Amino acid sequence: MTTFQARTHTVTLTERLKDATNVALIAILLGIPMIGLHTVDAGGKLMVATRWPWLLAFVATMFFGRLALQFAIDQFKLKRLTRQRTRTLEVATPRPWLKWLGYGLLGFSLVLPIAFSDNRYVVDTATTVLIYVMLGWGLNVVVGLAGLLDLGYVAFYAVGAYSYALLSTQFGWNFWETLPVAGALAALFGILLGWPTLRLRGDYLAIVTLGFGEIIRVILINWTEFSGGPNGIGSIERPSFFGLPFKPDSDDGATFASFFGLEYASEHRVIFLYYLILVLALLTNLFIARLRKLPVGLAWEAVREDEVACKALGMNVTNVKLSAFAIGAMLGGFAGVFFAARQGFISPESFVFSESATILAIVVLGGMGSQFGVVIAASLLVILPELGRDFSEYRMLLFGAAMILIMVWKPGGLISRREPSKVLAGVEK
Amino acid sequence: MGQFIQQLINGLTLGSVYGLIALGYTMVYGIIGMINFAHGDIYMVAAIISVTVITLLAALGISAVPLALMVTLLVVMAFTAVYGWSVERVAYRPLRTAPRLAPLISAIGMSIFLQNMVQLTQGARVKPIADMMPGQFNLFTFDGFTVFLSYTQLMIIVVTVVLLAIFTYIITRTSFGRQQRACEQDQTMTALLGVNVDRTISLTFMLGAALAAIAGVMVTIYYGVVDFAIGFVAGLKAFTAAVLGGIGSLPGAVLGGLIIGMLESFWSAYYSPEYKDVAGFALLILVLMFRPSGLLGRPEVEKV
């Protein structure tokens, strides 16, 4: 046993060095045209400049990084092997700490604006997190549960946002009147897009949704009379507290501050908006948790697992997919309405592909299908860039890298454990 | 009429570029049955590298056009092929047995990564270069409208046709092509027969990247400007072209590219340039609805 180990070890060392050298060679080839050389603007004309030290640093990083990685893999090899054997999801034993963590987070989110009442920035950031949580939950229905890759989710977000912006500025509709209409409109868009494409293979859907997201943006930019073009739509009506506006004083009657006998403060609205999105998000969560236990929720997951088997059991797979697509779109639409109401101004800038990618990253990172994972991932992806502001230009780069690494490391995401939605009572586990 | 023919020529040129990129999609799809989501960005990387190479050659005083063109093509193809290889190695190979969604997502991650990497290392600014092959043939004049075919346009169209012929030959006649088609049918069995499946797949990605590299060089010379974001839309259109022609079919990819290119060119000229992307996309939806196997593709029966 010992001799065997010793032998493998020596072989490994030289092999590891060779392997790392190969990686370094590849790194040189990749690095020369991108890092080693670059073109700079020299008075209207391009000039080639060099950055050899950077290239050297890059190649060295790759060499030693590879060595370290392989070393780590060697160390954990045993662990990895056992994990692979039981790869298809462990039996879902309930994890009480996760549940308690969930309740803890819920409690924290309820008292957050009170705890940070003097810190508007924290409440604002928390609101942003909640918007992404809601978007993540919506997309999770499509990607995580039904297994449909939607790369243009931001389009439905845009439909919601523009619905509210237009209906409120043109027709004077308020937030609560618009909410269901915008949701229905987004769902309708989802159905119109999904109907021709959902019967096709998965990767076609991905491209079509990607294209759809682009098209919506192109239309918003160019159809100036309708959408205000690149300038967007401004002075959108902000939501009021059951008819009481958040204003210093109002021409016709009471404001929120005067009604409750408070001194006007701009924080009132910030806090109200926070609670509004919290309520919307919690309702979304409740809604999805319920749907998951209904036939339609089970059907979504079954379609994700095996479409052919679903057909053989008499399930209309296209309809099942459409329902997931429409419900996901509707939730995106709701989030869009809130976004427009919160910002008071929207433009096509807010609905670019990187936004879709962010939401997808939240779902993937969190663990596809896991509601709780989405919360963790959304918090991470919003708060980390806020903490390292100087880092922000690397944000998308790190996103991309994280998406690859997480898929390779854990194709199921951070929380990949699935809780069964039906349990036979009186039977083990 | 003159205007019409001019748009036809412009459309053919543009379509050839889409066709070249679409060939890469189709080849990769043919072997692993999956879309290479990072392919558009590989094309973008190639275009950026070609800017560097062309600038460098000019600085070195190599001004003979054929020589400069050959060197640029070879150098860019070589570097881009390494990028193609890396994409497969990092984003696809570890996930070959994973659920279908996983490699798609890792490839999207790769696409985002490449785009932002180029933005960071090469800058976000548009990169202009001088016209490498100025000059044109004035074909004829019609109603005072002179129809022309620039040298660059001619080169692009010729290169595309030649490459299509070469690649069709490679896939249908050589042993590499046979190995590739065998992998498409059954990877396990192909491996048992002694074919190096990993190598075949890697080589396919590299060939696809090389084709994208040619497209990247052509576009750089044709338009004279490139930036880090061109991969996204071009990739989308080339994919549309591949589906339109029938994904998996090489002539189909080029045919699809030509159709998309011409649609776009005519749409811009006669309708509205702003909505040319919408036209291509609408066409994609129509094709998927009425002929999901594309113009030249074989309808596929799912084996159960």
Added chain:
Amino acid sequence: MSNQQSHLLEVKNLTMRFGGLTAINDLSLGIEGGKITSIIGPNGAGKTTFFNCLTGFYKPTTGSVQMNHPEHGALLLEKMPSHLVARKASVVRTFQNIRLFPNMTVLENLIVAQHNALQKASHFSLAGLLGLASYRQASEAAMEKAEMWLTRLKLRDIANMPTGNLSYGTQRRVEIARALCVDPLLICLDEPAAGLNPRESAELNDLLLYLTREHHKGVMLIEHDMNVVMKVSDHICVLNFGNKIAEGTPEQIQNNPEVIKAYLGEEEIEDTTEEEAA
């Protein structure tokens, strides 16, 4: 239409070609309800293709498959999409390469099979979301049906386990139980005994007889295990290169020289190469 009610399923002149390959050639066959009909034949004979044509996964090149449904009358299966074959014509199949929902539990697999009834009871989720009594009853009924089949197929103890981790033989049983939850009139089993040990395969025999005798379900069986086939079949159809070469009771088939030839491959080598070249 269905004037001659003798057959539950009537296959007429069914032909399926893939390019130059004729996987099924002009096959006609009648299948009775409440009986076990076996389809046997060497590898590549076209058995699975036959099931695929019956259940809407392949569109046959020519020919018809008529299901004489007691409620819905005569249905032409070759014109129906696969989900309607299961839902409306009550013809349900299993797969040669098992197709379960691997990350879902055994129980969930069986509930998914009752999707259509449940979805109807939940009024497209509305009644379900509101928790109405009508939906709750339907849901309980579905659980009961699932539990019934789980118990019958000795799967009750593992009801809450994900199916992906189960042994091969158990997975086969789950797939059969799942198909039974659709309430089929005709259940088509593609090599259910493959990979079973002798004890499991004896249990399968009992189950098949139970289904036909007690539940009066029609069973179609593709099987290579002659112990199963000869013991339980009421009727056997033998395919070779897509052609029906014999049909009859187990005794008739066992003594049929054509069948023996097809199985032992007497002077078949030349024919094989010819057929494949074609």
